[in-house]
């Protein structure tokens with residue numbers, strides 16, 4: 001039986017502790033949540049992501065008050081009502097658009113940090129997998145959001161992406177894997193229309209955000225037991241190091257408490273990030289709001305160039321590099337393979353790529369190849385761009401196939 | 417310092433990607449059209465000198481179709497009848513001298529369709545008997561033009577007969593009227609009638625032009641300024657075969673029109689410029705405080 005002191009005054013610390021264990025929670029979650037000391041600013045990217053998600057949520061709530069999800073009103077509700085009639089509506093919209101774009105930049109930095117330092121291995125598999133699920137739900141969220149202003153790109157990108165669900169072409173296996181009905185089922189119509197906008201509105205403002213919030217909780221939970229990795233991939237005995245800290249050996253201890261020591265660095269990195277972020281919001285937001293989407297959706301007029309937002313370009317380029325059927329397979333492959341990265345890396349080493357021989361080359365090739373694919377994904381598929389796109393797509397696939405072999409052959413570091 | 421090196425790597429890859437998907441990709445996707453600063457090099461400057469007094473006497477030939485409200489000259493037909501006759505409402509000429517290029521107008525009055533690079537069905541016939549007449553009429557139009565016109569007036573004269581601007585409450589037949597609905601029925605008959613007229617006008621206009629010219633409400637966000645400049649200067653340079661005529665505005669005329677388009681399509685510009693420095697200033701102070709806190713917390717933690 002729990003003990004409740006009848007004399008404790010309501011809402012005092014004691015009273016709250018007996019009911020909510022607030023001090024225990026604070027200890028477990030922050031003042032005695034141990035973080036390695038040996039980390040750099042890249043370990044603040046998770047917090048930067050959480051903060052950016054917060055910005056998306058808040059700005060989104062403000063936009064939601066005025067947005068009208070109908071084919072007739074959507075464009076004007078965003079471009080007229082919110083942009084010129086609602087006080088500071090433009091500010092919320094620019095924050096939302098810039099955050100939606102920048103969040104992917106930070107996600108990619110965060111992912112490549114994880115890959116570089118091998119932070120997905122030896123107990124950290126669930127961190128990686130929950131992270132990848134976040135990446136996928138964020139992608140869905142961004143796509144659904146892009147449909148909402150009902151501009152030309154909303155309409156035509158919506159058309160092209162939902163067409164993917166048609167599956168393989170009709171001539172393959174007598175059409176057994178061809179599902180035109182599925183496309184219509186998703187759209188709720190033959191072409192994107194009112195049903196389409198209503199569904200994606202629901203997905204964007206309710207279902208996907210709920211899934212994201214749930215996954216963030218899972219991601220944070222997955223971090224608690226293995227703790228975060230560090231710059232040298234050193235295996236730290238967190239209990240022993242924590243004792244040192246508590247004994248006042250601040251210099252000797254390899255760990256620091258989340259609050260206030262790690263937090264102070266997080267907040268500093270966040271403050272620099274916010275300067276960058278709000279500079280974009282006020283002076284350089286065009287990159288996040290495609291001009292084509294300021295032409296209202298017109299089903300009779302196909303834009304000369306249809307492309308997704310920049311963060312989907314690398315996978316879009318993989319899709320384009322092949323004919324329809326193999327393209328779909330390759331597209332699915334490069335997405336899904338990331339999810340199982342922890343099991344493809346066969347080396348026992350948890351260490352920065354720079355210390356891992358061939359893996360180092362693999363890492364930089366992957367990064368450069370994805371940048372190249374991203375750029376090619378936006379360029380029209382003509383001449384040299386098509387050829388380069390094919391090479392880059394094959395390279396990406398080859399890199400993933402090679403990974404288990406490269407890492408299997410890797411020498412263990414330091415007799416571990 | 418190691419962290420700065422890491423930052424440099426991150427910034428480098430970010431910038432390369434940005435360069436590739438933004439400036440570079442757009443330069444590949446959109447053909448580059450060189451503008452001529454609204455100098456219209458294909459039109460020869462007229463050597464004859466116009467006489468405004470003579471022009472005044474000749475203007476009656478124009479008043480058969482155009483109004484000149486500032487001079488008390490009314491349009492012979494109302495906008496609906498004009499649209500039924502010509503497909504488009506001939507613009508009021510009060511401000512024509514203020515925004516159209518002089519040598520363009522002189523050529524235009526003698527040979528409208530050709531000068532405007534328009535389709536042969538262009539509704540305005542050649543309306544000046546000689547180069548001298550044309551120069552005189554243009555001199556007159558210049559003499560009556562106000563020194564300063566508003567951005568909206570510039571837009572209405574040059575673009576307004578074809579392009580609505582719904583965020584500026586402009587339709588091809590005029591401003592959306594302020595009307596009151598009937599309190600008992602919630603009907604607004606005046607507004608409904610106005611809307612029917614707009615619809616009729618637009619149908620005629622689409623017949624005349626082959627398509628309905630787009631509403632320019634947010635065109636400043638959909639097209640770059642360079643595009644708009646070179647497109648207005650010569651629509652054929654971007655859309656060969658398009659029905660939109662070259663309207664022949666001067667550089668200053670275009671700037672006025674652009675100002676209007678910006679006021680409807682990007683009305684927050686002034687507020688952005690005001691709020692931006694305040695927010696960034698606050699964040700810089702915040703960053704300094706955050707840095708001091710970080711330093712104090714990490715003091716003596718590392719050797």
Ligand code: HEM
Pocket residue numbers: 042043044045046047049050053107110111114117119120124127128129130131132133134135138216219223227228229230
């Ligand atoms: C967008 C939502 C995300 C949020 C809010 C988020 C948040 C965080 C936070 C706060 C941390 C701990 C601090 C740090 O190391 O940065 C972290 C660690 C981590 N995250 Fe994420 N993350 C997100 C997405 C992802 C994605 C897409 C991946 C990759 C698939 C990922 C993989 C990881 C890994 C591997 C770690 C452990 C890093 C280490 O141990 O050093 N996360 N995340």
